[in-house]
Amino acid sequence: xxxxxxxALHADIGHRGPGWLRTPEDVNALMPLLWPRTVTRGDAGALxxxxxxxxxxxxxxxxxxxxxxxxxxxxxxxxxxxxxxxCDVYYAGKAFLCRxxxxxxxxxxxxxxxxxxxxxxxxxxxxxPPERLGFHGNNKSVAELTRAVEAGVGRIIVDSFHEIDRLTxxxxxxxxxxxxxxxxTVGVEAHTHEYIATAHEDQKFGFSLAGGAALAAALKIIDxxxxxxxxxxSHIGSQIFDTGGxxxxxxxxxxxxxxxxxxxGVELPELDLGGGFGIAYTxxxxxxxxxxxxxxIRKIVEDECEADRLTMPRLSIEPGRAIVGPAVFTLYEVGTxxxxxxxxxxxxxxxxxxxxxxxxxxxxxxxxxxxxRASAAGPMLARVVGxxxxxxxxxxxxxxxxxxxxPGDLLAVPGTGAYCRSMASNYNHVPRPxxxxxxxxxxxxxxxxxxxxxxxxxxxx
Ligand code: LLP
Numbered sequence: 001x002x003x004x005x006x007x008a009l010h011a012d013i014g015h016r017g018p019g020w021l022r023t024p025e026d027v028n029a030l031m032p033l034l035w036p037r038t039v040t041r042g043d044a045g046a047l048x049x050x051x052x053x054x055x056x057x058x059x060x061x062x063x064x065x066x067x068x069x070x071x072x073x074x075x076x077x078x079x080x081x082x083x084x085x086x087c088d089v090y091y092a093g094k095a096f097l098c099r100x101x102x103x104x105x106x107x108x109x110x111x112x113x114x115x116x117x118x119x120x121x122x123x124x125x126x127x128x129p130p131e132r133l134g135f136h137g138n139n140k141s142v143a144e145l146t147r148a149v150e151a152g153v154g155r156i157i158v159d160s161f162h163e164i165d166r167l168t169x170x171x172x173x174x175x176x177x178x179x180x181x182x183x184x185t186v187g188v189e190a191h192t193h194e195y196i197a198t199a200h201e202d203q204k205f206g207f208s209l210a211g212g213a214a215l216a217a218a219l220k221i222i223d224x225x226x227x228x229x230x231x232x233x234s235h236i237g238s239q240i241f242d243t244g245g246x247x248x249x250x251x252x253x254x255x256x257x258x259x260x261x262x263x264x265g266v267e268l269p270e271l272d273l274g275g276g277f278g279i280a281y282t283x284x285x286x287x288x289x290x291x292x293x294x295x296x297i298r299k300i301v302e303d304e305c306e307a308d309r310l311t312m313p314r315l316s317i318e319p320g321r322a323i324v325g326p327a328v329f330t331l332y333e334v335g336t337x338x339x340x341x342x343x344x345x346x347x348x349x350x351x352x353x354x355x356x357x358x359x360x361x362x363x364x365x366x367x368x369x370x371x372x373r374a375s376a377a378g379p380m381l382a383r384v385v386g387x388x389x390x391x392x393x394x395x396x397x398x399x400x401x402x403x404x405x406x407p408g409d410l411l412a413v414p415g416t417g418a419y420c421r422s423m424a425s426n427y428n429h430v431p432r433p434x435x436x437x438x439x440x441x442x443x444x445x446x447x448x449x450x451x452x453x454x455x456x457x458x459x460x461x
Contacts, residue, residue, distance in 0.1 A: 027402045028374040033280045033287075034367055034414045036069030036327050038438075045374030047412055050438035054331055054371050057443055058410055061436050063333040064351035066421050068446065070104070070439035073327035073417075077108035080319055083290035086298075090134050092275045092320025093119045095418035100437060100446035101324070102126035111154075113275075113318045117144040124151055134272075134318070136183075138204050146170050148178075155179045157233050157272075159206055164217060168226045180221065181233040181272055182207060184214045186252040188236045188245050205235075209252055218260050218268075229266075231313055232256060235274025238321060243288060246273060247300045254304040257313070267311050273297060275318035279325045281415045282365045287322070321418035328417030330355060330433070331371060332395075334409040335387070345382045347401060349411055352386010353393040354430045356413070356420045366396045372410035375402030384411065388428050421447070429455055 028041060042048040046055050049069050057067060080089045090111040093101075097114075102123050105112055112128055114120045115136040123133055131154040137144070138159045145163070148156055149170050158164050158180050171178055185206035207214035214232075221229045234249045250273055261267050278287045297315070305312050332349035339345050358364040368384055379400035386393040395413060405411075424432045431450035436443050 027377070027379050027400060028369070030369065031280075031283055031367075033285075034282070034326070036072035036329065036414070037075060038069050038071050039329070039414075041374060046410075047369075047371045049329075050443075051441040052438050052443055054410055054412065057436060057438065058331055058333070058372070060443065061434055061445065062449065063331050063410065064349065064355055064433040065331050065449075066328050066355075066416060066433055066435045066447075067331055067412075068328050068417065068435055068437040070327075070437045073101075073324060074104060074108055076323045076327060077105065077110055079290045080317075080323060081109060083294040084315070084317060086315070087294075088314065088316040090272075090275075090316055090318040091323055092318045093123065094422060095320030096324045096328070096420075096422050096435075097122050098435065098447050099126035100444075102128050106132075111316070113320075117141070117147060120144065120148060120151070120153070130154065134181075134316075138183075138206075142166055142170070149174060149176060153178070155181055155230055155270075157181045157183050158217070158221075158227075159183045161213075161217065161220075164221060164227070168224060171226050177226065177228045179228045179230045181231050181270065182214060182217050182221070182229070183233045183235070184209050184253050184256060186234050186236065186249045188248050188252075209256055214256055215259055215263070218256070219263060222260075222264050222266055229268060231268040231270030231272065233272040233274065235272075235318065236276060238276045239278045240276045241278040241285070241287060243293060243296050246276075246293075246297055249273060250297065250300045251304050254301065254308060254310065257310055258308045261310065267313075269313055270316065271301070271313040272316040272318065275320050275322070277319050277322040279322055279415060279418075282367045284365070290322070325415055325418035328420075328435075329412045329414040330416040330420065332384075332411045332413070334405060334407055334411055336407060337405055344398075345380055345401075345405075347382045347384050347405055347411070348387060349384060349395065350387060351430070351433060352388045352395060353390065354386070354388060354425050354427045355433050356395055356416055357423050357425065358419060359394045359397065360390075360392045361423075365398075366413050366415060368396045368399050368401070368411055368413045370402055370405055370409050371412035375404055377402040377404035379403065380405070384413070388430070390427075426450075426455060431455060 039049045088111050090113040091105045092113045111132045113134045130152040133153045135148045135153050135156045183206035185208045207217045221227050232253050234253045236245045236249050336348040353360050380403035382401040384396035434449040435447040437446045
């Protein structure tokens with residue numbers, strides 16, 4: 001019997017609340033909120049996704065691998081489009097971007113937010129219509145801005161006075177009038193991890209509302225009349241559940257809209273409230289549905305506009321995580337199981353912090369299940385760790401796995417579509433995993449696995 005089979009101590013996972021302890025049947029259960037929509041545990045006990053058995057996928061593509069459920073991804077694009085039908089939905093490419101994803105985003109009628117020359121290149125080489133692109137970043141280079149202007153990117157979200165000057169010079173030289181939004185720091189303390197909150201005053205993004213920089217930026221752009229000021233932009237942070245933050249942000253940014261109107265008689269036609277909508281990583285998370293979010297956001301904007309006698313601007317949002325996060329799971333193979341007496345079992349998988357840095361970086365919580373079979377064994381408290389030379393190399397801090405988990409088992413971690421492949425590294429010279437898209441019984445490689453040759457290709461000897 002292993003250290004933490006059924007009935008053993010679970011004090012250290014008290015944060016998950018009472019009643020969380022799983023029964024033996026539960027170790028095989030899949031909580032629908034956490035998994036891509038086509039994932040089920042098939043008759044043989046193994047998970048299937050898009051009609052394919054994960055054992056076959058692992059056989060063909062190896063592990064670790066990110067598995068993208070294409071139907072789920074498309075469904076989430078459609079859910080947002082339907083909920084925000086009178087708004088523009090920009091998919092935030094930083095969550096995960098590759099050319100296949102760009103193609104799907106285009107087919108599903110979404111817009112696309114990019115935040116670097118690299119992401120812009122992926123979008124443009126995939127043939128995404130440039131006028132449907134938004135370009136973000138607090139320190140875009142002159143080369144990046146030039147490329148965006150020359151490509152005809154629909155809107156550039158300006159983030160500093162230096163950038164306004166650079167963009168003005170580029171536009172003047174070329175005799176064009178690029179569309180811009182102003183990134184406004186609205187002073188909201190979003191309830192999320194410090195590193196992913198972006199609207200409190202003391203941080204690098206945007207123009208401060210309270211300090212007057214945002215108004216000054218707007219007046220400067222209007223007065224110089226080289227750039228086409230389309231509207232204001234606010235993004236308060238990421239993995240946010242409390243919609244109150246969006247409401248405060250909308251209210252404040254519309255207050256600025258009124259100030260601009262009062263100062264120059266101009267009503268900016270667009271308003272972007274950013275992304276940041278939270279998703280469920282564990283049974284403790286309870287995210288809002290896109291329909292609810294849309295209703296609340298629309299109402300607050302309508303009320304504010306009415307109170308200030310403003311014309312309703314065209315709204316846009318920029319969800320990344322909420323679209324791609326739940327559409328992907330990572331498939332690993334278990335390599336070792338180690339009982340650490342009196343504490344927990346350590347289950348090592350063939351990836352780790354190089355394919356998912358979020359646990360180490362943000363203290364993020366994940367869940368997981370044995371994917372290649374169902375088990376009749378009781379639950380065992382486990383910590384899933386990677387293969388890297390670092391004690392903080394944790395993928396799943398706490399999970400009940402079947403007590404008979406063993407080397408060779410496949411292990412699936414849901415909710416890894418956002419900020420996992422896009423933040424993957426080569427720490428310890430571990431090659432980055434592939435992304436396999438599955439739809440209707442067919443798998444296709446959309447990002448191939450890195451090889452040692454890829455790693456050595458940059459090493460000049
Ligand atoms: N718009 C802007 C301006 C952003 O900065 C971001 C995310 C988004 C939209 C999309 O946010 P989402 O809907 O995906 O939450 N690496 C962190 C998240 C960083 C988010 C950066 N900006 C993480 O793994 O949690």
